[in-house]
Amino acid sequence: MFEKTTWIKLPRNVLVGHDVLDDLGEAVGELYLTGRPLIVTSPTPNEIAGDRVRAQFDDPATAVVENASFAAVEDLKETAEAVDPGYLIALGGGKPIDIAKMAADHLDVGFVSVPTVASHDGIVSGRSSIPEGDTRHSVAADPPLAVVADTTLLANAPWRLTTAGCADIISNYTAVKDWRLARRLRNVEYSEYAGALSEMTAELLVENADMIRPGLEESAWVVVKALVSSGVAMSIAGSSRPASGAEHLISHQLDRIAPGKALHGHQVGVASIMTEFLHSGENGRWAAIRDALDELDAPTTASELGVDDAELIAALTSAHEIRDRYTILQGGINEEAAVEVATATGVIED
Numbered sequence: 001m002f003e004k005t006t007w008i009k010l011p012r013n014v015l016v017g018h019d020v021l022d023d024l025g026e027a028v029g030e031l032y033l034t035g036r037p038l039i040v041t042s043p044t045p046n047e048i049a050g051d052r053v054r055a056q057f058d059d060p061a062t063a064v065v066e067n068a069s070f071a072a073v074e075d076l077k078e079t080a081e082a083v084d085p086g087y088l089i090a091l092g093g094g095k096p097i098d099i100a101k102m103a104a105d106h107l108d109v110g111f112v113s114v115p116t117v118a119s120h121d122g123i124v125s126g127r128s129s130i131p132e133g134d135t136r137h138s139v140a141a142d143p144p145l146a147v148v149a150d151t152t153l154l155a156n157a158p159w160r161l162t163t164a165g166c167a168d169i170i171s172n173y174t175a176v177k178d179w180r181l182a183r184r185l186r187n188v189e190y191s192e193y194a195g196a197l198s199e200m201t202a203e204l205l206v207e208n209a210d211m212i213r214p215g216l217e218e219s220a221w222v223v224v225k226a227l228v229s230s231g232v233a234m235s236i237a238g239s240s241r242p243a244s245g246a247e248h249l250i251s252h253q254l255d256r257i258a259p260g261k262a263l264h265g266h267q268v269g270v271a272s273i274m275t276e277f278l279h280s281g282e283n284g285r286w287a288a289i290r291d292a293l294d295e296l297d298a299p300t301t302a303s304e305l306g307v308d309d310a311e312l313i314a315a316l317t318s319a320h321e322i323r324d325r326y327t328i329l330q331g332g333i334n335e336e337a338a339v340e341v342a343t344a345t346g347v348i349e350d
């Protein structure tokens with residue numbers, strides 16, 4: 001008997017474009033949600049766009065979160081008990097979006113994502129990643145019911161956050177290589193659709209890196225569409241596999257070893273240069289990945305990340321220990337080999 005089932009959870013409405021923030025009320029109206037919204041935001045996005053969002057709803061409540069933590073999720077759940085919202089609207093970067101995503105899951109209500117920065121694919125995905133102590137807990141949650149990404153706002157957000165979003169997408173290239181390797185060597189479940197979509201999204205960004213420039217709405221549009229595709233690939237796969245391989249393991253280790261030094265997207269980008277080298281050797285596409293990151297003003301070296309050589313090597317050699325996910329780093333890379341790959345790719349100096 002055929003016993004496979006697939007349940008793909010996707011956003012129903014995705015709006016990307018000039019001043020679409022003013023269409024948020026309409027996009028939410030089409031979802032037939034009931035009750036009042038609780039807007040979950042952080043100080044800067046609240047100042048930039050909070051009033052424009054509140055003006056589109058009857059009796060909205062607002063919760064402003066300062067830090068991403070499990071305590072913030074619990075605080076938000078307490079606020080929600082008093083407000084009794086029908087749904088949440090997450091307005092801001094990864095911090096309020098992930099907190100709202102996790103709280104919405106616990107409260108059993110839907111949420112709408114309104115990103116004000118395009119810093120990583122968590123702004124559209126069904127994964128919530130919350131820092132706790134020296135680690136980050138990545139858990140599955142439902143993806144947003146709708147995404148409303150205003151390119152006017154995003155084009156004016158800090159450029160370094162956009163370059164981090166671009167690098168997070170470029171890293172899908174090696175994530176898919178790891179996933180295929182895991183299928184070949186461990187027979188892990190693999191989705192051709194999700195793999196192809198994720199890989200194509202990364203390829204498109206590598207090829208068009210020179211067209212993505214600060215302050216341009218069209219660039220913000222390209223980046224958000226790529227982040228949406230990456231989120232859809234994860235939804236199709238039912239896991240973060242299409243967008244998270246060994247390069248993400250290295251980044252998660254850097255979060256522990258050198259916390260707060262670099263953005264997630266920048267870390268996975270630099271790590272991706274090295275894991276591509278490990279997959280394909282010196283004639284592989286590691287230089288194309290590096291050049292695309294460089295073109296986008298994203299870091300390509302440990303020092304540009306603000307990380308010591310020793311910290312980078314420690315992250316590389318311990319990355320395989322942190323998650324049960326088969327990648328090119330399975331079994332680990334020793335210190336000598338780690339120094340060699342980091343040096344050969346120019347990530348650390350000779």
Ligand SMILES: NC(=O)C1=CN([C@@H]2O[C@H](COP(=O)(O)OP(=O)(O)OC[C@H]3O[C@@H](n4cnc5c(N)ncnc54)[C@H](OP(=O)(O)O)[C@@H]3O)[C@@H](O)[C@H]2O)C=CC1
Pocket residue numbers: 042043044045048068092093094095096098116117119120121122123125127128129130131136153154156157158161263264
């Ligand atoms: N779910 C996932 O897959 C992933 C989740 N993450 C999580 O996401 C978070 C990091 O994401 P990130 O987006 O960098 O975090 P933030 O939400 O902290 O946003 C980054 C900074 O940008 C500011 N900001 C937001 N919008 C604007 C704007 N339009 N103009 C100017 N400044 C703005 C914020 O201000 P303010 O300080 O006032 O909020 C903040 O200082 C972490 O909590 C991390 O754990 C990271 C990677 C993947």
Ligand SMILES: O=C(CO)COP(=O)(O)O
Pocket residue numbers: 120121122127129138168240243244248
């Ligand atoms: O950052 C992600 C994808 O880009 C999420 O991946 P993780 O499952 O490794 O947290």
Ligand SMILES: [Zn+2]
Pocket residue numbers: 120121168243244248264268
């Ligand atoms: Zn990522």
